[in-house]
Each structure stands twice: as C-alpha cells, then as structure tokens.
Amino acid sequence: RKEVEQDPGPFNVPEGATVAFNCTYSNSASQSFFWYRQDCRKEPKLLMSVYSSGNEDGRFTAQLNRASQYISLLIRDSKLSDSATYLCVVNRGYSTLTFGKGTMLLVSP
Amino acid sequence: NAGVTQTPKFQVLKTGQSMTLQCAQDMNHNSMYWYRQDPGMGLRLIYYSASEGTTDKGEVPNGYNVSRLNKREFSLRLESAAPSQTSVYFCASSEGGNWSEAFFGQGTRLTVV
Numbered sequence: 001r002k003e004v005e006q007d008p009g010p011f012n013v014p015e016g017a018t019v020a021f022n023c024t025y026s027n028s029a030s031q032s033f034f035w036y037r038q039d040c041r042k043e044p045k046l047l048m049s050v051y052s053s054g055n056e057d058g059r060f061t062a063q064l065n066r067a068s069q070y071i072s073l074l075i076r077d078s079k080l081s082d083s084a085t086y087l088c089v090v091n092r093g094y095s096t097l098t099f100g101k102g103t104m105l106l107v108s109p
Numbered sequence: 110n111a112g113v114t115q116t117p118k119f120q121v122l123k124t125g126q127s128m129t130l131q132c133a134q135d136m137n138h139n140s141m142y143w144y145r146q147d148p149g150m151g152l153r154l155i156y157y158s159a160s161e162g163t164t165d166k167g168e169v170p171n172g173y174n175v176s177r178l179n180k181r182e183f184s185l186r187l188e189s190a191a192p193s194q195t196s197v198y199f200c201a202s203s204e205g206g207n208w209s210e211a212f213f214g215q216g217t218r219l220t221v222v
Contacts, residue, residue: 031207043199043213044152087152091207096167097142101151 003027003098006088010104017078021103023071023088033064035073036087038102044087047073078107111135115200115214122190122221130185130217132200138212139205141183142167143175145196146216152199158183159205190221 006023013019025033033050048055050062050071061074071088088100113134122128134141143155144167154167158177172194174186183202187194198217203209 034210043215044211045213046210049208049210093207096154096157097211098154099144099152101149 002100003092004088004090004100006086006100007103008101010106012106012108013078014108015078015080017107018074018076019078019105020075021073021086021088021105023073023100025069025071025088025090025098027090027092028066028069029093030069030090031093032091033071034089034091034097035060035062035071036089036099038085038087040084044099047086075105078105080107080109083107113200113202113212113214115198115217117217118215119218120220122187122219124191124221126190127186127188128190129187130198130200130219131182132184132214133182134200134202134212135181136202136212137180138202139180140203140209141177142201142203142211143173143183143185144199144201145169145194146199147196155185155198190219192221195219195221 035047036044037047038044050064054063059076063072085102085104087102090098116131139160142157144152146152153169156175158164161180200214201211203211
C-alpha cells in the first residue's frame with residue numbers, strides 16, 4: 001500500500017460546483033496533515049493544514065479521521081481559479097513530508 | 110522577499126556528466142529538502158537536512174549526493190547523470206517541526222540525454 005494515496009482524477013466540474021477530494025495514509029504514526037496546491041509547471045504551495053477537529057477556510061473545508069487514516073478536502077462554489085492539482089501531504093515526523101500523487105481539478109465555465 | 114531560490118531553472122546534460130543544483134533560503138529555516146517530481150509519480154523525497162550539519166536519505170537517494178553548506182544553502186549533486194534522472198527538482202525549506210509549512214523553490218527542469 002502506498003504511504004499516501006489520492007483519487008487519481010482528473011475531476012472536471014462546472015463553475016459553482018462542490019467537489020470533494022479523498023486521501024488515505026498508511027502510517028498510523030503520522031503526525032500532521034496538509035493539503036497543498038500546485039498550479040501547472042509551478043511549485044507546490046500550502047493550501048491548508050488539516051486538524052483533527054476539522055477546519056474551514058472560506059470555501060475550503062478539510063477533515064481528518066485518524067481512526068480510518070483518511071483525509072478529505074471539500075471545495076464549495078468552485079471558481080475557474082481553483083483549477084490546479086491538489087496534493088495530500090503527511091508528515092511522518094522528523095520534518096519529512098510525504099506527498100500523494102495529486103488530484104487534478106479542472107473547473108470549466 | 111526571495112524565499113527559496115534554486116539555480117539553474119533549466120539544464121540539459123549528457124549522460125555521464127555531473128552537475129550541482131543550488132538552493133538557498135532566506136527565511137532562517139532549520140530544515141531543507143530536495144524532491145523530484147515525475148509524471149504519475151508525485152513528489153518524492155531525495156534527501157533532507159533536518160538541521161544545519163545533518164543530512165539524511167529520503168525515498169530515492171541513489172545517484173545523488175547533498176551538502177548542507179550552512180543554514181541557508183543546501184545543494185544537490187548528480188555525479189554521473191543518467192536519463193532516469195530527467196525530472197523536475199524542487200528544493201524546499203521549513204522551520205522544522207510537525208506543523209511547519211514547507212516553502213518551495215520554483216524548480217529546476219533537468220533533461221539528461
């Protein structure tokens with residue numbers, strides 16, 4: 001089993017749609033969790049951290065289920081500018097981040 | 110505010126040539142990383158340095174060496190480039206610790222022919 005697995009995508013959605021990304025991780029000792037965003041031919045950038053209680057940042061909601069080793073990201077009211085690849089990231093400790101392969105989102109007019 | 114700076118941005122090498130990718134950060138971060146990104150493979154950790162003076166292997170260290178020159182700089186060396194090392198290389202840095210954000214450089218697109 002891969003250490004971090006994501007939906008392969010791509011997800012094609014119209015503007016205004018709600019879209020959800022899923023991610024599972026295999027190492028139960030993982031310490032912290034994140035979603036990063038990567039635009040085409042650009043570097044990854046932090047979108048949001050994922051806390052055990054769940055957290056929201058505007059149109060974005062992240063959830064963590066440690067028992068199921070599952071992380072999710074919900075995007076409401078999708079915008080054209082949300083088109084990007086979304087990377088699920090797990091910190092195993094010792095400052096090392098492990099990335100999923102990413103899920104591409106394409107938002108169309 | 111430069112953040113993480115990588116050089117060069119693009120490079121073409123012949124098989125067997127050597128080169129060093131340079132990375133510098135101006136955020137006084139403790140930890141620095143080198144990743145490679147290949148289509149369908151995601152970002153994979155090559156080497157990391159949790160703090161100045163230490164380096165450790167990541168998931169795919171074979172064919173690479175690193176040097177943490179000082180707190181700011183972390184270089185990646187390919188001693189004898191192979192076509193399998195054609196990739197996009199990203200340097201990153203963070204304060205260290207479990208909830209630290211990693212900041213990435215703009216990447217180096219390396220082609221080995």
